[in-house]
Amino acid sequence: MNKFKIFSLALVATTIAKAQDLEPAKKAIDAEQFEKAKSLLKSVIQAKPSNGKAAFLLGTIYLKQNISDSASIYFQKGLAASEGARLNNIGLGQLDLDANNKAAAQAKFDLVIKELKKKDTEEYVYIARAFMNADKPDYKSAIAVLTKAATANPNDAQVQLALGDAYYGDKNQNDSYVAYRNAYQFDNSLIRAKMQLGVLLKGAKAYTEAVKAYNEVIAINPNYGPVYRELAETYYLWGNNIPKTYDENIKKALGFYEKYMSLTDYSITSRMRHADFLILAKDYKALELEANKMKELDGVNPRILRYLGYSAYENGNVDVALTSLQNYTANPTNKIIPRDYLYLGQAKIKKGASADGKLIDPTQLASGIADLKKAVEMEPLAANELNEIGKKLYDQKAFGAAAAVFELAVTNPNSKNYLIDNFYLGNSLYYDNTRKDIVKPDPIALQKADVAFGNVITASPTTQDAYLFRARTNRLLENDNMMATYYQQYIDVVTAKGEEEVTKNKAKFIESYNNIASALANTDKTKAKEMLNKTLALDPANAYALEAMKLLK
Template sequence: MNTFKIFSFLVLATISVTNAQDIESAKKSIDAEQYEKAKTILKSIIQAKPGNGKATFLLGNIYLKQNIEDSAKIYFQKGLAASEGAKLNYIGLGQIDLDNDNTSAAQANFALATKDIKKKDIEEYIYIAKAYMNANKPDYKAALVSLNKAKLVNSTDANLLMAFGDAYYGDKNQNESYTAYRSAFNTDNTLTRANMQLGVLLKGAKAYTEAVKSFDNVIATNPNYGPVYRELAETYYYWGNNEPKKYNEYIQKALGYYEKYLSMTDYSLTSRMRHADFLILAKDYKALEIEANKMKELDNVNPRILRYLGYSAYENGNIDVAIKSIQDFIANPTNKIIARDYLYLGLAKLKKANNLETKIVDQTIFDAGVADIKKSVEIEISMTNDLSEIGKKLYEQKLYREAAAIYEIAVTNPDSRNFLLDNFYLGNSIYFSNTKKDVVKVDPIALQKADAAFGRVIEASPTTQDAYIYRARTNRLLENDEMMAKYYEEYIRIVTEKGPEEVVKNKNKFIESYNLIAANYAYTDKVKAKEYFNKTLALDPTNQYATESLATLK
């Protein structure tokens, strides 16, 4: 009987050691972003020992990373009944509460997770901090509060230091973040991610040369660590955007490193989706369409695939597929819609509405597209940065009313990188749409918007001469002769100050300005009217309008 007891104890001990080893193996796979491999390990542990609450917690966390909340919740709830590590699952449920904007419920779950824990335990506080950081709306300050509780117990724990690095990084405290990551790696040099994050900090500071060197050092010590290749890809992408002359060279390097990253992970749907997100940034839409179709083969029902199909179909000219894919994606109430979804849907409708051969615009479809673009900007104001090019294409097609509709949305963001140019083209688009041959009556409300747009250009860039002349022309259409004359005079002043050569280049505009200023004075100040008509004749002695007007004034 004693022999049987000893044998049973040894078996249980062996199982416990094996489970602990498997848990560590799963954690390493999670860190390496090999999520499918980690899921397989954790499911095997749970099958062998259903009472392992830590395994259910880690598995639930993977599902949260993959945005599969239902599966995550099932494992967390199952884990609450486990014989060991059960309380960790309250943390998982707490993160779900945070994702659903229920902070009080999350805090209640976190309190249950830390109730009656041993004095030396810090793992729960670290995971609570991670829940705050990984939530849809991260709260890094709350994460730091939790980490500081753990720090009181053990300030030198490597995983705690690593978590501090993440929290400080999210809280935009770069110096403290660097110190924490460096301390974590010095404490435990197997924490490759801590070493990698030192390069991430350099990437964020746009020190791209140093960041690449840092990542190369990580590869030298651990060439099989997949995430470092993703960071290299992103570094070269940002570097290329900061050095346009090298953009093509760097973007090819970026794409190569991302392929390397995929090969080092498990080509799971999650990895492929992250790759797809990167292809959107890199504007490699042909590769995106290929990737989207591969993902469709893996999981025909995952809704995010519709997003990728929609984006790539638009960029590759398959407009009907783009509209249907994105509309189907948006129609699903469980999907998290982002601003770019509405932007692409709107752009696809604009393209469908615009018949380039006949130059006929389907106004109903076009207006629906404009409405979608407005929704995009309402969700995220920075979407305005993508509208200049769209407006310019319509403008160049002489579709001025349509161009104005796009520019009017673009200028709602005063921080847009194209704000001044967009205002100029907004004013011009409205002006030209009111001077077309088929215009029976001008639109005074629209023209007032044009006047305001030119005013914003002048305020920010007082030497932009064409803003003055177009503002003068706009006020002429508004029959506001006093303001018309004022802006023509300002135009003359600005150009004259730039020197004789600039005046010569703009001779015809000077003649226009002099004649219309003179016409404005014709009934109130004949002396000034004659003065300006004579200025016209000095430039063009045969100018019929000036000659006949002077004769009338006599």
């Protein structure tokens, strides 16, 4: 009996020791110290190759770092282990989800679930996180899995934390708040749950309250790195949503991100996360420095070409931008995102521009527009980004190139800039057909301009200049009836805004009256004279009106 007791105690001690082996690694993962966690887990696996859970945790880190080959290797090793092997089916299931094979993933998850006891919840949490962390997150499936786990063990803090994340991803703020609150109440050492309460405030644009919540976390543990990343992202959003605070808040954001880096690690993966944030913060000088540091650390990682390309373009080195982005997008195995094509398209357009930026090589322009089109095809909301690109060209008076960009921008009617992009499209086409070197205006281009101004008027009937430029466009098209109609509509819209607005637009009223008179000269002389008299009431010495009145007598 004594021998049995000793054996039982030894077994319990061994079990506890094995669990404790993984605790430092799990804490490092939660603190986003991924290189430290990888090192700890590799040591565990080397000492105990039978530890399948260690292999699973290591594989999930590689998945977080987008290194799927290494993740797969460790999941396969873990599957052959004698302890915790089934967890690795969850990792392999996430790889299936990333490959858009949900049926294969579910089959692997089912293998895990059928072995579970009534009170087991850990596996459910990992399955739910596989759904959430997949390339195409499936939050509803995660919620369904976690609801089962919560039913089995409603006081499990990790289940509640995962539920909070799932509800947050599913845009259910209320249930997310309840779950995070429960998680922290059930285990007040679970500091991430408390931090996530601040994340909810950030999402609700309650930035002051979010910062206060993060400071409460820092008061508990000033070395908890993720809270500084959340602070950085909060100040970034704060600056973008309240422009007058932009400079101050972006400076704070960058400082907090540096703090986050110092508390996690400076690995190539962490540097890439930092580079992604620098893109958001538009700190391209710092991005270029970071990209070159990454190049020294890992000269073969293709994503470095992205950061070199973006920063080189923004810092005025078009050739480096072109070379970097062409090399990156030419490899189909790279994960290309719409912004890659946005920058490549801009680089080509800029490369083909003359010194003053007005004339752009047609071949380079066509190739650049093709790349911008690829970006919009990949993600229609990328059309939002085209407004700034088109406006730069418009301000340079490169109206042909600007028109090509805005024509692409308005292909997405859901773009937040749809109205203004149509106005710029119409104006770009109009001005491109009034250049001094134009022998004859292009009627097809002008018809597109007419449609664009029509879109503006439909969406915003009080936008007066849309009527004015539509009238001018129809004058170039020699469509006198429509020209007169739109000039009259311009007059009506401005007049309805009051005498002050009419006074500000005196010259445009004279233009309108004279052109309406010209259109009516051969069909309604009385009305034509009425228009000319209105011109002379505003400008008694107007040469055109005086001469036209003589001809109409």
